[in-house]
Amino acid sequence: MxxxxxxxxxxxxxxxxxxxxxxxxxxxxxxxxxxxxxxxxxxxxxxxxxxxxxxxxxxxxxxxxxxxxxxxxxxxxxxxxxxxxxxxxxxxxxxxxxxxxxxxxxxxxxxSTFFRLLGRVVARAAPNLVGVTSLFGIVLFGASLVAYLIERDIQPDKFGSIPQAMWWAVVTLSTTGYGDEIPQTLAGRVLAGLVMMSGIGIFALWAGILATGFFEEVRRQDFVRNWQLVAAVPLFEKLGSAAFVEIVRALRPRAVPAGSIICRKGEPGDQMYFIVEGRVTIATPSPTPVELGPGSFFGEMALISGEPRSATVTAATEVSLLSLYSEDFQMLSSSNPEIAEVIRRTAETRRGRAPEA
Incomplete structure (x- = not known):
């Protein structure tokens, strides 16, 4: 239903x-x-x-x-x-x-996909988060115990027990500083400074663990998505696993809405494109423009010859592309010469010359 x-x-x-x-x-x-x-x-x-x-x-x-x-x-x-x-x-x-x-x-x-992402990050980082939380608990109880010993006779109404001192320790560890409970002795104030610095370090550890977890999870998702996109390009079907991983890391996905100009004639070119989905139109001197579909590539001439773009390319439909920058193209040429040769032959054919052997 x-x-x-x-x-x-x-x-x-x-x-x-x-x-x-x-x-x-x-x-x-x-x-x-x-x-x-x-x-x-x-x-x-x-x-x-x-x-x-x-x-x-x-x-x-x-x-x-x-x-x-x-x-x-x-x-x-x-x-x-x-x-x-x-x-x-x-x-x-x-x-x-x-x-x-x-x-x-x-x-x-x-x-929301964000909270599912957050759940995966927390699950993967759970051992480290538990470790930092344990450290927080140790510092919290230790600071409360020492503050109780130092301040209990001077401020029995605020530090008369460890549970009372814990409120001060929490506020100090978080560097909130409400000011409702303040150590009066020199030793108590030294303790407060140490607790504040400890709190800054502990919260920095929490933030660093979560930030690293988010970065790794997002990178993992991007890698999987790029892998699926690269696998859809026929030119890369025969690559070995190591070379395929290199290509996945080198290619960058890009979505272009219908009617948008992808590159203009005369512009300097620093990347070429592989079409995953959709179709593009290449403006040529002939009355009929050239259309390319999934599995095709364009923009390679600027990388090979270093000349400006020779044609304007427009998205005929919504297009999913993979872009390969010039430095990554050089890497591809050295590690996978057969693919680079296919790209060069295609470029020469499009320029109207017989491809070289």
Whole structure:
């Protein structure tokens, strides 16, 4: 059974509707709100809840034929968005019923690829993150213990126990510095400085681990996508695995909308292009322009001869391209001379000369 439009709602619109509902929840907590305004906001929440009921129904309708593993997060979020506000309406204090619509914070996660990416990054970096978190806990407890020993007699109301001192340690480690608890002794202030510097280092480690994880995950996804694109070019079908990996790393994907100019005649050329999908039109002196489709390449003359572009190339349809820069072309020529020879022969043929042996 095909899904209805409410199931195919775009991620930005899903986020916009959730933001509208959360804004209504926040507005309902303001004091002295008028009866008419309150009713209007409650109607907005009711309308959104009904829409989410329809969305849940569509998700359930798609369940028998869909990829259940992929659809499970959608189903869980849709059920929470419907069941929690309904239960609040039936059982919660009337003053707090609208607050339970705060679960709609989960709605933007429904189609988000970022949070799936974040989950993979955290899962891969979990051992390192756990290690840094353990270090944070050690520093936190150690700082609380030492602060308790130093300050307990001077400020028993603020450092009279280790749990009390932990609040100061958390605030100091995060370098927030609320100022509600301040060491009075010289030793306590030296300790505070050391704790601050430790906190900066620990948070830098967390940030570095996550940043590295994101970079590696995005690079891995790009490599897989480029591999699939390169595999679609017939010229590279006979490459060995090592050479294929080099080409995947060298070629850069590019999407061009229909009607856009890819390169102009007379411009200096520093890259050539391989067509993965779509068609391009090459303007020639003849009345009929030349069209190239998937598997073809163009722009190689500028790399081989160093001359400016000899023709203007326009995307006849939406085109998926792979670009090869001049330095990477030289690498390709040295490591895969047979492919470079095919490119050179094609270039010579297009220039109207008989290809050299």
């Amino acid at each position: 095909s899904a209805r439009p409410s199931l195919r709602i775009s991620t930005p619109l899903n986020g916009l509707l959730a933001a509208l509902g959360l804004a209504a929840v926040a507005a309902l907590t303001t004091r002295n709100i008028g009866a008419t305004a309150r009713l209007s906001l409650e109607l907005v929440l009711g309308g959104l809840w009904l829409f989410y009921v329809l969305q849940l129904a569509d998700t359930l309708a798609a369940w028998p034929t869909a990829d259940r593993r992929a659809l499970m997060p959608h189903l869980v979020i849709d059920m929470v968005a419907v069941v929690v506000p309904l239960a609040a309406f039936l059982f919660a204090d009337p003053r707090d019923q609208s607050l339970y619509c705060g679960v709609w914070l989960l709605k933007p996660l429904r189609h």
